[in-house]
Amino acid sequence: MLKKLLSRSRTALAAAALSATMIGGAAAADIAVATDTAFVPFEFSKDGEYVGFDIDMIDELTKRIGITYELKPMDFNGIIPALQTGNIDMAIAGMTIKAEREKAIDFSHPYYNTSVLMMVRSETDDINAPEDMKGKIVAVKTGTTSVDIAKKFGAGEIKQFPNIDGAYLEVRSGNADVTLYDAPNILYYIKTAGGDAMKAVGPEMEAQTYGMAFPAGSELREKFNIALLEIIEDGTYAKIYKKWFGKDPS
Missing domain, CATH: 3.40.190.10 (Periplasmic binding protein-like II)
Structure with missing residues (x-):
């Protein structure tokens, strides 16, 4: 799935990046990111800090986009309602992309199989x-x-x-x-x-595949999709993956 996404032309990526820049005002502000911090090794508490694969991913992706974020730990079952009510801007929580969920929220490209x-x-x-x-x-x-x-x-x-x-x-x-x-x-x-x-x-x-979750119609989704493709292409994704799972992504 990820390889298919990478096959998109650089022209398409450039166009998407231009579009993202045009809406940069909305994304420049800090965002609230929900996660379920009891899902090792994706997100969990260690020595008073939140760590894990998803945490490293959101750190790298927000840095690429040029925004800061505040982590909002919450029960997994409350994430979709929080997205729908606008209490959070996005979520990264090992959430499976499912057709039923896509009726209520938007997902990024898959980032984990x-x-x-x-x-x-x-x-x-x-x-x-x-x-x-x-x-x-x-x-x-x-x-x-x-x-x-x-x-x-x-x-x-x-x-x-x-x-x-x-x-x-x-x-x-x-x-x-x-x-x-x-x-x-x-x-x-x-x-x-x-x-x-x-x-x-x-x-x-x-x-199944995991995706980052956004409120329906969120302008952030495309920004994170572009950043995700970038870190896959330049090898950063593979480094984060190997750190937490001890092997290269397939």
Whole structure:
């Protein structure tokens, strides 16, 4: 997807940049950027500061555009309403681009490709495929793609939590059978906190892409699209990606 976007002509980029310059008055002011700071390794608190892949991305993109921003941590489920009411100017929060969401807000070009993965206790041996969720207790984060997947595969009970940490704890404590969430976060949890107690199972599901979110019709969207293409083209994106995921982007 990203390679296709880069195939756009430099002429088109130049025209878009000119258009962005013409509306520069609106973008020159500081902006409020929402994020859900409990989504490692994309955004999380460490030593009193917010860090992560998304934080490095918004730092670099706003610098390219020439604006400053204020980070507005909030519950993931409140981000779209905040965009709709104008309480924030944009969001970068590992938000999946979905047709349903695009009815209410605008998305940037995709900036990350991902999928959903299941996680169970290490001793669990009867959940190895999505179909094995049928009749089981599934813990998920409210408002995410995982809710739809759990319904699709016939979960017996779906326990929803405002933060994914709550869903993980529910499985680890034995009060739920399985959780599912974005693969990078699942794998990071197993590596850093899950230890020998948790394991990932089954195939990666529901290939999806993340996008930055904007109020419908926002003039900022095109500015960030141009800046995103620039950092992909000059290698800055790859450096940020490798810093957080330990490999080059595909």
